[in-house]
Amino acid sequence: MTSLDKLDQPGTLDRQVLPDRRTALLWDMLRVRLFEERCVELYSATKIRGFLHVAIGEEAVTAGVMANLRAEDAVVSTYREHGHALSRGVPMDAVMAEMYGKATGCSRGRGGSMHLFDTSRRFYGGNAIVGGGLPVAIGLALADALRGRRTVTACFFGDGAYAEGEFHECANLAALWQLPVLFVCENNLYAMGTALGRHQAETDLALRASSYGMPAWAVDGMDVEEVEEAARHATDQIRDGHGPVFLELRTYRFRAHSMYDPERYRDKAEVAAWRERDPIDLEVRRLREEGLLDETGLAAMREEIQVEVGQACTAAEAAPLEPVEDLTRFVYSEEVRP
Numbered sequence: 001m002t003s004l005d006k007l008d009q010p011g012t013l014d015r016q017v018l019p020d021r022r023t024a025l026l027w028d029m030l031r032v033r034l035f036e037e038r039c040v041e042l043y044s045a046t047k048i049r050g051f052l053h054v055a056i057g058e059e060a061v062t063a064g065v066m067a068n069l070r071a072e073d074a075v076v077s078t079y080r081e082h083g084h085a086l087s088r089g090v091p092m093d094a095v096m097a098e099m100y101g102k103a104t105g106c107s108r109g110r111g112g113s114m115h116l117f118d119t120s121r122r123f124y125g126g127n128a129i130v131g132g133g134l135p136v137a138i139g140l141a142l143a144d145a146l147r148g149r150r151t152v153t154a155c156f157f158g159d160g161a162y163a164e165g166e167f168h169e170c171a172n173l174a175a176l177w178q179l180p181v182l183f184v185c186e187n188n189l190y191a192m193g194t195a196l197g198r199h200q201a202e203t204d205l206a207l208r209a210s211s212y213g214m215p216a217w218a219v220d221g222m223d224v225e226e227v228e229e230a231a232r233h234a235t236d237q238i239r240d241g242h243g244p245v246f247l248e249l250r251t252y253r254f255r256a257h258s259m260y261d262p263e264r265y266r267d268k269a270e271v272a273a274w275r276e277r278d279p280i281d282l283e284v285r286r287l288r289e290e291g292l293l294d295e296t297g298l299a300a301m302r303e304e305i306q307v308e309v310g311q312a313c314t315a316a317e318a319a320p321l322e323p324v325e326d327l328t329r330f331v332y333s334e335e336v337r338p
Contacts (some may be wrong), residue, residue: 023292025067025224026283029059031305032083033280035092038309039082039099039113043259047317048099050112053080057222057254060279061186062087064227065154065247068235074122074140074153076133078186079114080253081126084156090118096312102319109322110330130191131157131164138170141179152238154182160191163199171212171246178243182234183209185248186221192257193265206248214244221251222277225286252277 036054043052055062058080066087069075077084085095090106098105099113107117107126116126124140127133137155144151161167162185174181185205189196202208210216215237219230227249234245252274256263287293 020292021067021228022225022283023287025063025228026280026287026293027301027305028063028066028087029224029280029283030301031308032059032062032086034302034305035086035095035309035312036082038313040255040259042099042313048113049101050114051079052099052113052259053257054255055080055083055186055253057274057278058186058188058251059083060224060227061156061184061221061249061251064224065156065182065184065231065249067228068231069152069154072122072149072151074124074137074144074151076124076137076140076153076155077116077126078133078156078158078161079126079128080158080186081116081156082113085116085118085123085126088118088123089121090116090123092308092312093315094118096309096316097319100316100319101321102316103322104315104319131161131166133157134161134164134166134170137181138173138179141174141181142177145177145179150180150239150241152180152182152235154184156184156186158191159185159187159189159196159200159205160194161185162187162205163191168212171209171214171244174244175212175214178241180238180241181244182231182238183244183246185209185246187248187250188253189250190253190257190266193261193263195265206246209246209248212246214246216246216248218248218250221249222274222279222282224279224283254278 033056036056039048039052040054042048062083075084075088082095086092094106095116098107098109098111098116101109101112103109107115111117111126114126114128124136125133133155134157137153141153187205191199196203206216206218217230220226230247234247237245254275
């Protein structure tokens with residue numbers, strides 16, 4: 001199940017304002033944006049502790065790719081994964097409780113922001129190690145291939161992970177063994193605080209990835225429709241048994257790398273210029289021009305999502321912490337219990 005399935009469920013929102021797939025993509029982006037904006041507020045209020053990496057500005061990547069994945073597909077993410085988890089169908093209550101470190105969280109409160117995980121939805125993290133998810137994705141794809149499953153393993157990673165040895169080893173193996181992997185490089189131009197041109201001699205990442213013998217496309221990652229179309233072609237090709245595909249989604253995060261980041265490495269004018277290309281604003285303008293969305297519909301959409309976010313916060317506040325006697329639980333494997 002993906003978050004797009006929500007459109008078929010009963011609710012207070014008039015479904016006539018969600019007439020097609022593109023409006024559903026807007027819903028998904030807006031849902032991720034409003035969730036993360038609330039997380040920023042909660043972090044500032046010390047309700048959320050530890051590290052917090054938001055992807056505000058990069059929502060088109062999440063919505064466009066996830067719209068093309070099926071329940072049987074696998075997803076491996078990064079430490080900037082709140083949107084990936086929500087779009088994959090991990091309940092917002094479980095994600096918010098995990099942010100709070102509560103026992104009802106999707107990782108029982110033990111992982112927090114960087115370690116969201118839900119095997120029932122084949123969502124395998126959440127990984128705090130740069131590039132750490134790539135070998136996991138290769139293993140999942142190999143297992144599915146050996147079982148004859150026509151599935152896709154989508155692996156999200158940033159331009160910083162592109163410089164790690166894991167990427168090159170995994171790209172080589174995926175192409176060599178024709179594994180069903182969708183490499184999703186979220187190129188937001190900065191590996192933490194290091195500009196792309198300062199750590200890559202060749203900044204056309206798709207061009208360089210193509211040297212491994214797999215199709216590699218550069219896509220405007222601020223345009224959800226372009227991302228959705230590219231991901232659809234890529235997943236169709238992978239499902240047809242043609243091996244891995246690499247997508248370089250050129251995007252931008254509007255906020256700092258993390259809540260601890262003073263952000264002294266980016267010019268404010270650059271950030272302001274990219275904000276003019278906000279993927280949500282772009283899609284709203286398109287839908288308005290085509291008569292598919294008006295102010296009433298947009299306001300209703302926002303209101304319903306805000307209600308969901310508020311309910312998730314209320315549930316997280318009331319949820320229990322894991323009991324102290326379970327402190328050493330899971331140090332060793334055990335029989336799974338509820």
